[in-house]
Amino acid sequence: MPERVMVSGLGIYTALGKGVQTNHQQLSLQLHGLSSLDMLETLHAKSFPYGEIKETTSDLIQSAQLPSQQGFNRTSALAILALQEAYEQAGLLPNNACRTALLNATSVGGMCEIEKHYFDMLNNPSAYKYLAETIDCADSTQRLATAFGIKHFLTTISTACSSSANAIMLGARMIKAKQADIAVCGGTDALTRFTINGFNALKNIDKNYCSPFDANRNGLNLGEGAAYLILESESRCLQRKATPLAFISGYDNFNEAFHPTAPNPAGEGAYQVMQRALQRANLQTSNIDYINAHGTATLTNDESEGNAMKRLFHNLPAFSSTKCYTGHTLAAAGAVEAVFSINAIQQQCVYANLHFKEAMPETGLIPQTVFEKNIPIQHVMSNSFAFGGNNASLIFSKV
Amino acid sequence: MxxxxxxxxxxxxxxxxxxxxxxxxxxxxxxxxxxxxxxxxxxxxxxxxxxxxxxxxxxxxxxxxxxxxxxxxxxxxxxxxxxxxxxxxxxxxxxxxxxxxxxxxxxxxxxxxxxxxxxxxxxxxxxxxxxxxxxxxxxxxxxxxxxxxxxxxxxxxxxxxxxxxxxxxxxxxxxxxxxxxxxxxxxxxxxxxxxxxxxxxxxxxxxxxxxxxxKTKPETECNSILDIATLFQPTVFDLEKEIQYLLAKNNLQLSDIDILLSGDNGDTNTFEANDFVKRFCASSTLLYFKHLCGEYDTATGFAVHLANQILTEQVIPDYLYHPEEINKRSQKPIRHLLIYNNYFGMNQTLVLMVNY
Missing domain, CATH: 3.40.47.10 (Thiolase/Chalcone synthase)
Known part of the structure; x- marks a missing residue:
């Protein structure tokens, strides 16, 4: 039996606020963080609600207290602020001597800054040399690595909306295989005109607050944020007297190969990935106490995920989507929701799904609609499904 | 691995x-x-x-x-x-x-x-x-x-x-x-x-x-990738340590590396690291590949393809040598090949391959 993979630190920054406590508090009060845009300029600023963090990029960079601010963008600043919290909670110092692996995820990387200057850059590249390194997805990862003194292993994963779930999964695998002592996993994405226009072109954004699993749902709301988990083996946790917050008992990645952007309405891929994660965790469906669903509130996702949950679970446990609080934070979503799932274990609570009125006729499923505490939560499942059928499911368990 | x-x-x-x-x-x-x-x-x-x-x-x-x-x-x-x-x-x-x-x-x-x-x-x-x-x-x-x-x-x-x-x-x-x-x-x-x-x-x-x-070795003659290392902004000291570690893990000596396939991209900024690896692996036949495919993020994919062919055919075309070192042609059998890639200093990688 390989050792258990423990989660010893969490860090998060979303539209609900900075820090695990703040996020939990807002969730428990059923207060969402969605609003029109104030920080990002786009024609669609007032057309839709967004999970925007109400700090300017320069204020974010300031508060990260970096030795040099050259070339830092919103994506990197959010990542650094979230990871600082995770390190603090885990009782780790930057530049620690152990073999630390950084597994980061992003969907558009430095696009937040590049898109503002792109056409000036084409005309006069020399004036924008400071952005040269920020043009891809690796930039934010390398900046995190430099800020936290990580050299042993660093990589970046981009599988659209399941990116950071895959980063967490790789972290768990590397700890199990003893390829790293500490795995820092998560993701970061800033809101960009690029993604807003992309999802708008797909006609996937709701003009109102999104209503996951509701019969009249009409699309997602986009958000931004960053979240990180610190993973390590149980023996290492004991040895350095760190307090584990939860452990990762199951995970799976499964491509459903159905359609370039849409899931199978019957939920075949979602069913498979959840079932395989359960098998790996050696758990029965009855062991799952709460599902933090992918629940984007798009017509297709919620139908597909709902059908899959209904088929897999004979007695469906409490489930909700927390994307109605933070917006869909894309590559960060898997890690953001992993933090919420672990919070549910820590606080023995389930979070409410907002704006739900009427069950989808396809499934008749009713999500958790009120915040509830003092209920025993042993195992939580967290789903992340993506473009290209790139599905992932994680299971977190109480220590 | x-x-x-x-x-x-x-x-x-x-x-x-x-x-x-x-x-x-x-x-x-x-x-x-x-x-x-x-x-x-x-x-x-x-x-x-x-x-x-x-x-x-x-x-x-x-x-x-x-x-x-x-x-x-x-x-x-x-x-x-x-x-x-x-x-x-x-x-x-x-x-x-x-x-x-x-x-x-x-x-x-x-x-x-x-x-x-x-x-x-x-x-x-x-x-x-x-x-x-x-x-x-x-x-x-x-x-x-x-x-x-x-x-x-x-x-x-x-x-x-x-x-x-x-x-x-x-x-x-x-x-x-x-x-x-x-x-x-x-x-x-x-x-x-x-x-x-x-x-x-x-x-x-x-x-x-x-x-x-x-995962399974085919019955026919074949090649495999034995090991990989990825180094973020390494010093030449880090590089030396990593090559030694890679060899030790695979029970190999430096002299076992028949070919060093270098990803030197001609940028003088990376001269120090490229030169170090070249000198460190002085007993290996030195070949290059970036003049064939150019520099890009995943050029190592091209290098592994090329290395696979060299290992299979046991032949080294002249165009893979440095133009000034063409007289150092090697006729030796090729068993182990090491790819060293250096992407503008920040990402440096090693891929160790073998012919069976």
């Missing part, structure tokens, strides 16, 4: 590497510091409707993957792809359309195609592969991490076969910007003489390579 046995390999590059199994007798030399892929007839792999919708990177990436799968008679149990920039053309087209159409009535296709895991999804959809699927997008570690992930899956007894590949394209816009930012040589050169130009910058390239990798 578990050895990764190479069952098939397909490569689309600026050289006529596609559709031929053997090493090329001659190389094509390009002028102008930008090497573009020789594109195959896509109709063999893609239906005409899709051809019109897909950008270059998707087309050559998809074709390389399909060709690689057609050579073997099995479904992969994982699809793992590395790309530094994904479908750059689609990203640029979407950026332009946001400006040109002032954020209204946009076509979503370039946006969808700009998503980095697009090729994973297309291959899976086309071949009906329900499997583990991941896209690594970490600059010049992207391809290497696909190999490492596969090795881990083999070690975990999760799978027996994996389709691993990489793709990156260079566009005019991106080339021009990076020219101003000092990535490419300011003077226009002939690619075959890349290593003779002592100046800053390299030459731009692109390409796609796919491999079918197996």
């Amino acid at each position: 578990a050895p990764l046995y190479i069952i098939s390999s397909s490569c689309i590059s600026p050289q006529p590497s596609f559709g031929v199994e053997a090493l090329l007798n001659e190389m094509i030399s390009y002028e102008g510091n930008r090497l573009s892929c020789i594109e195959p007839d896509y109709k063999q792999f893609i239906n005409p409707v899709q051809i019109r919708r897909m950008s270059r990177a998707l087309k050559f990436g998809f074709s390389a993957a399909m060709d690689c799968l057609q050579k073997v008679n099995c479904q992969p149990e994982a699809i793992i792809i590395g790309t530094g920039t994904g479908c750059l053309t689609d990203t640029e087209v979407f950026l332009h359309s946001i400006k040109d159409y002032e954020e209204t009535a946009l076509n979503a296709t370039p946006f969808i195609h700009s998503t980095y895991n697009q090729l994973n999804g297309m291959i899976a959809l086309n071949k009906k592969v329900n499997s583990y699927s991941v896209t690594y997008v970490h600059r010049a570690f992207s391809f290497e991490h696909c190999l490492l992930d596969t090795a881990l899956l083999f070690d975990e007894n999760e799978i027996e076969t994996s389709l691993v590949g990489c793709f990156d394209e260079m566009t005019k816009e991106h080339f021009d910007m990076k020219m101003q930012w000092g990535f490419w040589k300011q003077e226009s050169i002939q690619s075959e003489s890349l290593l003779l130009h002592n100046s800053l910058g390299s030459i731009a390239g692109e390409g796609s390579t796919f491999f079918m990798l197996s």
Whole structure:
């Protein structure tokens, strides 16, 4: 039996606020963080609600207290602020001597800054040399690595909306295989005109607050944020007297190969990935106490995920989507929701799904609609499904 | 790590590497510091409707993957792809359309195609592969991490076969910007003489390579990838330590490395590290590959394809030597080959391969 993979630190920054406590508090009060845009300029600023963090990029960079601010963008600043919290909670110092692996995820990387200057850059590249390194997805990862003194292993994963779930999964695998002592996993994405226009072109954004699993749902709301988990083996946790917050008992990645952007309405891929994660965790469906669903509130996702949950679970446990609080934070979503799932274990609570009125006729499923505490939560499942059928499911368990 | 046995390999590059199994007798030399892929007839792999919708990177990436799968008679149990920039053309087209159409009535296709895991999804959809699927997008570690992930899956007894590949394209816009930012040589050169130009910058390239990798050793003669290391901004001391560690892990001596295939891209900024590895592996025959494919995030994919051919054929074409070291031709049997790649200093990697 390989050792258990423990989660010893969490860090998060979303539209609900900075820090695990703040996020939990807002969730428990059923207060969402969605609003029109104030920080990002786009024609669609007032057309839709967004999970925007109400700090300017320069204020974010300031508060990260970096030795040099050259070339830092919103994506990197959010990542650094979230990871600082995770390190603090885990009782780790930057530049620690152990073999630390950084597994980061992003969907558009430095696009937040590049898109503002792109056409000036084409005309006069020399004036924008400071952005040269920020043009891809690796930039934010390398900046995190430099800020936290990580050299042993660093990589970046981009599988659209399941990116950071895959980063967490790789972290768990590397700890199990003893390829790293500490795995820092998560993701970061800033809101960009690029993604807003992309999802708008797909006609996937709701003009109102999104209503996951509701019969009249009409699309997602986009958000931004960053979240990180610190993973390590149980023996290492004991040895350095760190307090584990939860452990990762199951995970799976499964491509459903159905359609370039849409899931199978019957939920075949979602069913498979959840079932395989359960098998790996050696758990029965009855062991799952709460599902933090992918629940984007798009017509297709919620139908597909709902059908899959209904088929897999004979007695469906409490489930909700927390994307109605933070917006869909894309590559960060898997890690953001992993933090919420672990919070549910820590606080023995389930979070409410907002704006739900009427069950989808396809499934008749009713999500958790009120915040509830003092209920025993042993195992939580967290789903992340993506473009290209790139599905992932994680299971977190109480220590 | 578990050895990764190479069952098939397909490569689309600026050289006529596609559709031929053997090493090329001659190389094509390009002028102008930008090497573009020789594109195959896509109709063999893609239906005409899709051809019109897909950008270059998707087309050559998809074709390389399909060709690689057609050579073997099995479904992969994982699809793992590395790309530094994904479908750059689609990203640029979407950026332009946001400006040109002032954020209204946009076509979503370039946006969808700009998503980095697009090729994973297309291959899976086309071949009906329900499997583990991941896209690594970490600059010049992207391809290497696909190999490492596969090795881990083999070690975990999760799978027996994996389709691993990489793709990156260079566009005019991106080339021009990076020219101003000092990535490419300011003077226009002939690619075959890349290593003779002592100046800053390299030459731009692109390409796609796919491999079918197996956990089980095939019965026929074959090659495998024995080990991989990825180093972030290493010092030469870090490099030395890593090479020693790699050799020790695999019970090898420096003298066992018959060939060092160097990813020296001709940029004088990386002279120190390239020179160090060259001197450290002085007993190995020294070969180069960036003058053939140009510099790009996943150029190591091209190098592994080339190395696989060298190991199989036990032949070294003259064009792989440094133009001034052609008299150092080696006739020795080739068993172990080490690829050292250096992407502008920040990402440096080692891939150790062996012929059985």
